[in-house]
Amino acid sequence: MTKTRPVTRKAKARPRVARPIRRVLIANRGEIALRVMRACRELGVSPVIVHSEADRDTLPVRLADAAYPIGPAPAAASYLRIDAILDAARQAGADAIHPGYGFLAENSDFAQACADAGITFIGPSARAMRMMGDKVEARRLATEAGVPVIPGLTTRAADVDTLRTFARKAGYPILLKAAAGGGGKGMRVVRREEELESAVRGARSEARASFGDDGVYAEKLLESVRHVEIQILADLHGDAVHLNERECSVQRRHQKLIEESPSVAIDAASRDRIGGLALRVIRAGGYHNAGTVEFLLDGEGRAWFMEVNARIQVEHPVTEMVTGVDLVRAQIEIAAGGRLPARQDDLQPRGWAMECRILAEDPAHNFRPSPGRIAALRLPSGPGIRVDTALRPGDEVSLHYDALVAKVIAWGRDRHECVARMRRAIDEMVVAGIRTTLPFHRVVLRDPEFLAGKIDIAWVDRNAVALGVAIGAPGPDEETALIAAAIVAAEDRDRRTAAPRAGISPWAFHGRRALMETRQLRPPRN
Numbered sequence: 001m002t003k004t005r006p007v008t009r010k011a012k013a014r015p016r017v018a019r020p021i022r023r024v025l026i027a028n029r030g031e032i033a034l035r036v037m038r039a040c041r042e043l044g045v046s047p048v049i050v051h052s053e054a055d056r057d058t059l060p061v062r063l064a065d066a067a068y069p070i071g072p073a074p075a076a077a078s079y080l081r082i083d084a085i086l087d088a089a090r091q092a093g094a095d096a097i098h099p100g101y102g103f104l105a106e107n108s109d110f111a112q113a114c115a116d117a118g119i120t121f122i123g124p125s126a127r128a129m130r131m132m133g134d135k136v137e138a139r140r141l142a143t144e145a146g147v148p149v150i151p152g153l154t155t156r157a158a159d160v161d162t163l164r165t166f167a168r169k170a171g172y173p174i175l176l177k178a179a180a181g182g183g184g185k186g187m188r189v190v191r192r193e194e195e196l197e198s199a200v201r202g203a204r205s206e207a208r209a210s211f212g213d214d215g216v217y218a219e220k221l222l223e224s225v226r227h228v229e230i231q232i233l234a235d236l237h238g239d240a241v242h243l244n245e246r247e248c249s250v251q252r253r254h255q256k257l258i259e260e261s262p263s264v265a266i267d268a269a270s271r272d273r274i275g276g277l278a279l280r281v282i283r284a285g286g287y288h289n290a291g292t293v294e295f296l297l298d299g300e301g302r303a304w305f306m307e308v309n310a311r312i313q314v315e316h317p318v319t320e321m322v323t324g325v326d327l328v329r330a331q332i333e334i335a336a337g338g339r340l341p342a343r344q345d346d347l348q349p350r351g352w353a354m355e356c357r358i359l360a361e362d363p364a365h366n367f368r369p370s371p372g373r374i375a376a377l378r379l380p381s382g383p384g385i386r387v388d389t390a391l392r393p394g395d396e397v398s399l400h401y402d403a404l405v406a407k408v409i410a411w412g413r414d415r416h417e418c419v420a421r422m423r424r425a426i427d428e429m430v431v432a433g434i435r436t437t438l439p440f441h442r443v444v445l446r447d448p449e450f451l452a453g454k455i456d457i458a459w460v461d462r463n464a465v466a467l468g469v470a471i472g473a474p475g476p477d478e479e480t481a482l483i484a485a486a487i488v489a490a491e492d493r494d495r496r497t498a499a500p501r502a503g504i505s506p507w508a509f510h511g512r513r514a515l516m517e518t519r520q521l522r523p524p525r526n
């Protein structure tokens, strides 16, 4: 006699169950909050938002179905408060949280806290995020996956002796990096052995101050390299695609100023190859949702793995423009259990896209911060131009947050048309009341080396003096002043009524109906 026993398949360690997403809490501000909100609206998902006291009267707060104050202006007292954000999510009845970029976007404790609260974190699992956040662990993962990593130590160097031994073997110059790092914090170039000890002390204390972790390791320093990164999407069904590269070499002090896709340095064959390397890292890390795999590209076209960014990035629009994929929509769909929006074969780049980050910094004075009220704002538009910004005339650019005023994104059939459109757009744009990087962009977009694509990560620094001279000191601009006066007068008359409070925004009724009528998110046909 055989007794039929219920078939109990051994549960996987972490079953990836996804639930439908009907309401998303946006745990961010500015242009990315608006970008996420737009994706929500197009999906029929209800967007709600948290905001600091400083952001009460901003466009994303105005446009959300509900808005929840979470504290004073400093990020540590508002946008970084996991408890307050989860409280808001519970109060709003949000199924999911989108972290945007910055703030808590790559905080694995936050991702874990969301999971523990039964709220879908729109991003990778806390586990994958923790792994990618540890640079030594990510290097180990990439190495095991057969991906070229920059020659370096595979363990957190415990002492100066280990570092010295490595440096002698690899040869100077070397680069000290924080194991918990990223973004260049805790990095030190060491060109001679005499400099090593003090560099290690410096790197350690900076790493401790920035990450609460003084683990430091070393790599061979690569020079004259490009920063090339691969966008990926991976779903919960085990499928993953790459969406080509972005070239991000035009930067200073780790602040990217111009990004483009594709890269002049990558042809179809190397795109295939490097895209494949990125996917290997992603698969090895059990990573899902949107992510970026960073490489340094050397003069011989070799790509060296650097790190994984476990978030949607500022420069994601250039990828959207050349692939036609809405990356933020894809993030939400993936988090809800949906499938990838396209097959690998359908993701070849079409044409060329470029992004200029317009920052509230004065390029005529070494990019010093230029906060203040935007007296007037004229945004470019027209063929092939997209502008991502949440700012309106009269809004304040505060020192409390990043300096991004707007992202101007241009698309053209080729790089030449793309640049021509970008030049035209930058020349149309007016930001009065604060200094911006617009003059820098105007100069770079006419620079022969830039136009020839002869750029690397040190290009801006190397040309700082020449670019500075070309930019010149800003003089009085009569048109700017006139526009400013007119717009300020109009703003004073009809600006801001009361900002929406929790649950009673102008959208609230519409939002609730939309909520009831919303179809559940279905995986898109592939």
Ligand code: MV4
Pocket: 150, 175, 182, 183, 184, 219, 220, 221, 222, 223, 227, 248, 249, 251, 254, 296, 306, 307, 457
């Ligand atoms: C490097 C490097 C050269 N050699 N590693 C910068 C931030 C962090 N993501 C790693 N970074 C670099 N790592 C080796 N072995 C040069 C940089 C680097 C950099 C990389 C990409 C874009 C801009 C950069 C600016 C300075 C340094």
